[in-house]
Amino acid sequence: MGEVPKISVEVVPEPPASGDLVEFVPEGKRVSSDIPEEEFRGKKLSTLLLREGGRRRLYVGLGPQESIGPAILRKASGAAVRSLVKIGAEQISILAQEWEDHLDAIVEGALLGAYRFERYKPETLRSRTGLRQLWLCIAPRLRREAKEKAKLGQLVAEATNLVRDLGNEPGNVIFPEALAERAHQLAKEYGLSCRVFEPRELEEKGFGGLLAVGSGSVHGPRLILLEYSGKDPGRPPIALVGKAITFDSGGISLKPGERMDEMKFDKMGGCAVLGILCAASRLQLPTRVVGVLAAAENLPGPSAYRPGDIIRTYDGNTIEVLNTDAEGRIVLADAIAYVKKEFRPSLIIDLATLTGACIVALGKEKAGLFTPDRELREAFWSLGEEVNNPVWPLPLGEEFDEQIKSDIALVKNVGGKEGGACTAAAFLQKWVGDTRWVHLDIAGPAWITKEVAYLEKGPTGFGVSLITRFLLGQANQAQRTKPSQKGSGRKR
Known part of the structure; x- marks a missing residue:
């Protein structure tokens, strides 16, 4: 369903060695002492893309801590995937260890963000890449419940697409x-x-x-x-x-x-x-x-x-x-x-x-x-x-x-x-x-x-x-x- 290739969604304890990384950041949290606060403060849907050890890591701001919930996580996940897919990402790991309660929203947002409609474009104008693999990285003890939430988010997103x-x-x-x-x-x-x-x-x-x-x-x-x-x-x-x-x-x-x-x-x-x-x-x-x-x-x-x-x-x-x-x-x-x-x-x-x-x-x-x-x-x-x-x-x-x-x-x-x-x-x-x-x-x-x-x-x-x-x-x-x-x- 949708114009992206069929996307595999998996729940894992650690991100695989390949693919891009996504990390959500509440407002005010420093991502690194090397990054000036003026450059990235974690404001809602702001982004910072870095290369670390040969792979890309995208930080996405969530805004104030007290307003973080499924609505903003859904949007942040969609924004992250859209941003990375535009630059050729096909495999993405979302570091969701702090956000397991809202994993369904994160998956839903990611798959909605990955959607493109290109059916009537000539082959030469269609995107050459698209999201094919999404990993959700969570605490191992929560894996069973997390898989159920991820499945719900995936089914809702696929129906929407x-x-x-x-x-x-x-x-x-x-x-x-x-x-x-x-x-x-x-x-x-x-x-x-x-x-x-x-x-x-x-x-x-x-x-x-x-x-x-x-x-x-x-x-x-x-x-x-x-x-x-x-x-x-x-x-x-x-x-x-x-x-x-x-x-x-x-x-x-x-x-x-x-x-x-x-x-x-x-x-x-x-x-x-x-x-x-x-x-x-x-x-x-x-x-x-x-x-x-x-x-x-x-x-x-x-x-x-x-x-x-x-x-x-x-x-x-x-x-x-x-x-x-x-x-x-x-x-x-x-x-x-x-x-x-x-x-x-x-x-x-x-x-x-x-x-x-x-x-x-x-x-x-x-x-x-x-x-x-x-x-x-x-x-x-x-x-x-x-x-x-x-x-x-x-x-x-x-x-x-x-x-x-x-x-x-x-x-x-x-x-x-x-x-x-x-x-x-x-x-x-x-x-x-x-x-x-x-x-x-x-x-x-x-x-x-x-x-x-x-x-x-x-x-x-x-x-x-x-x-x-x-x-x-x-x-x-x-x-x-x-x-x-x-x-x-x-x-x-």
Whole structure:
């Protein structure tokens, strides 16, 4: 997974004789009496490269001791690997003896930092080297636990890089039916069940939202259903719903041409759902998980849907269309209605690059978090900071419901300029009803347009680490409490 060669990850007590070395340094710690303090103080993500005995040693600053945790170690590890890979490193040893508690974050950051997407470059322009071997050097007495943590970090990073690969693919390669085919391939590889609803079946079953949004393209929409049964396939699942608009021109309400190429990333919510299901299978989580991808291509065309149209969704509810560029909430309404009726999930989590308004509110680094459930809000808020998938709670409320009231349908698909991210969430809540629910508006952090110290520019795979670790935490909690209740699961 990812554009780097398959990377071997090993936990060892001492670094091998070959390869480069990485050492993390808290702020204020001297690395050598020969290095002036002014040259390297250990400030956050600062680096110092030295040659020692014929090999390179890279020092990476962690910042103040009191702020060191998994978030900064993940970034520092990514920054170290990116820096060394750029100068030809293929084998790297990370001296992690002081940081064994966060080894999963270190491995995850390293493999995310090693990722490159070069599939469409000529051979002569591709990188000649890449990371092939990563050693984690730890205290021998902690080796067993460290290996488990390293494996977790590796699986999460590989799932994230898989999502980044899908996200990087252009609209002429990944369109709805192509995404469905990739989902079939991944399901076969990871032991998931997969079903795809094609346009004829979508019409027969009444998926009016997906059909409307995809009506302007020669590539018809798809509803992609993935299931991971876990250890108790009879229990109500956790449902993940992802917006997978493979390219979004805005439809008849056409977007400006500038930066429209980035709209191949409008599928990142759906791609994240794919990656999370693959990670759940590899981790053998006991929790039953259902993933639904609402895939369509939003283009203008002779049969495209129009402002003023009335759409009827899977559950019979109606939407007045005022702007065809507010299409994500329309396809999600169909997907949420379907998963709610057919699976009766214990929790619905949706991920979507839904609104530019969320970027205006929070910037590019944080996702908008919406849920009426205080416990879920606190859990996602805290976990997001820890795994470098930061989220920030935004409000729901009657004032946003008022903005999307329609005179001729249940709701209209836009609610004015004020609180755009909140009105979009209020729209989705009409289909969620009283089911426990988390909505993540990932429009900001789903991709970056400039590389940073620890990541290549392009899609980030945002949400994979956050939700995979949330599912892992739920599984661990369930194992501790051992609930005896069993749900009805899928309707027969």
